[in-house]
Amino acid sequence: MTNTDLPLTAKPATAPEAQGRMRGWLARVPAAYWVVGVLLLVLPAFASNFVMFQIMGWTFILGMIALSLMFLAGYGGMVSLVQMTIAGIAGYMVAIFGDSAVASISMGWPWWVTVPLALLIAMLFATAVGWLAVRTEGIYTIMITLAVAAAFFYFVRQNYDLFNGFSGFNSVLPPMLFGIDWRGPEAFYYMTLFWAVLSYSAVLYISRAPFGLALQGVRDNPRRMAALGYNVTAHRVAAYALAAIPAGLGGILLTWQSAQISPGTAGIQPAIDILVIAVIGGLGHPIGAFIGALLYVLLKTFAVDVLVALGLGGERFQLLIGMGFLLIVFFSPDGLLGLWQRLKDSRRRDSLTGQDRRSE
């Protein structure tokens, strides 16, 4: 899994002057990024409220949680099913420390305390799980994180003192900052877009920073990295802690979007859904998380109508998702982006000589 297709390679700046460096950096951003960026920025001008709030907002949120899984799996080689649980913990913490309809538990602290606190607790939890999970490797990690996710689900469902059991918390609303209702479609769209872009850029940056490179080294050959003097365990645990940030942000935004959080939000099915999203998009590419999330949200929103139109009954949605997932993992381990890459390569190759057409 090489990441040669990443646009922001950390080459040293060519021009010494700051402005020139900036221009050089901007010039290296591929055209597709500009198109997508402008399109996302002006989307509210023509999209309906439903598209902005429900489809795009949800896509960005799920994308961020899947991005944290992609970061661990793609760069760290650790497939963790616990990311949705980390998101759930951050959401729960916002509900517990902030405001909700359950006044007997919620403490009603201001948002600038609750949000950082929620992220901090999510990170602490992720560190603890990471410390446990890195004692094992490969498939064991999947099983252990799945078991932790299940334990969390059952625990919050049974615990009424702190997590309010089965019903969870409702009326968990984002703060009214600058006099804007952040649950309004446009405001919410831009808020999720902002955090999604920030998380995405952060993952790209870290993947090229010394820590990210060391992490990829640990993924490819832990023994050699240990022999070189890197602390393998510490890198892995730190990856878990870092990955908790986008997941936690996603969890908080998810709680605000649906204005509630309950055990079902962080159940076993959502945990597997996050894996499905990340894998469909491509576990080796950060953008894959968002592509997978968009596809998942579109399917989840419109598949029912399509299925009903085909006369199959709307409840067969899981079957559709499962079949699609099965086909993709069976035929392309690197998801849709991997398929795209392969298609591009085969188009580029001369069918007679098998050589790259561009190299001539």
Add this chain to the structure above:
Amino acid sequence: MRAFARTHPVWAGLVAIVIAVLLWMIFAIWPDALSDRIGSKKIFLNALFNGITLGGLYFLVASGFTLIFGLMRNVNLAHGSLYLLGGYIGFFVADITGYWLIAFPVAFVVVGFLGVLMQVFVFRRIEGQDLRQTLVTIGISIVMADLMMWSFGGDFFNISPPSWLSGPMETFFVTGVKRSSGELIFMKYPMVRLVIFAASVVVGVGMWLALNKTRIGMLIRAGVDDRDMLSATGARIEWVFVGVFAFGAGLAGVAGVVGGTFQSVAPGEDIRFLLASLVVVIVGGMGSIPGAALGALLIGLAEQFGSVYFPTYAVVLTFLIMVVVLAFRPQGLMGKA
């Protein structure tokens, strides 16, 4: 055992004390002070029996999982779906034919055949790619769960045992003394659970014997230790793989019938039993049949005692055991380091 006692005298002593206390609690007539403190002996004994019999069921599910993993390094996360399918097949066979016992071979054969299909068409194509196998089996389990939901609906099915097995059975465990006459009260326990537990012990011992005393078992054990070397010696390892996969899957199907008789068959049970077998094999050690037995017993007891004595956090107790084992012995209690 003696070697263990010599190398770890403190642990061996602790284990001996715990066993002695347990034996006393099982066989003695409890003084009133103890009954007042933790409830009557009947509750304790019931929890103990439920835990052990549930452990038998977990063992049936988890031993197939651990056998397949141990030999082929195939993580079959669709194992829970095989269990559930076995349960549905068992229910309909028992319902149509009217013979409970017929449900077992039918479930074993049908689910085992499905296992063969999975091994030939799925696992053989992605041999040695752990992550892809895991993902593909997750996909299979999503699809199977929805197909079963489609064909059987969301209802609960209960497989009813035949009349000669239903009803309670008098055991020789004393639960208390009658105040008026001084007569001993003996415990009554559902017969079907005891019979099924005995059967799962027989299956477990049979598997152990087959693995350790027969030629096929020798092939399988050699395959667990070094697959490439075994195939280099000319053994038809492909056939061993198919056979073990069929047997493990069939065992899951049989466990489904047992589970449907113990509890019920319903959507969602697949994930529950998949998780249970995951925890059991993580605690017991991957690929080890005695480990699966020990882990199943521990988890079954923890679940039942948990639900009696700390009802709110019963499920969490099982995961706590897993965490403690992982922290101190990542390869599992019986796993090879």
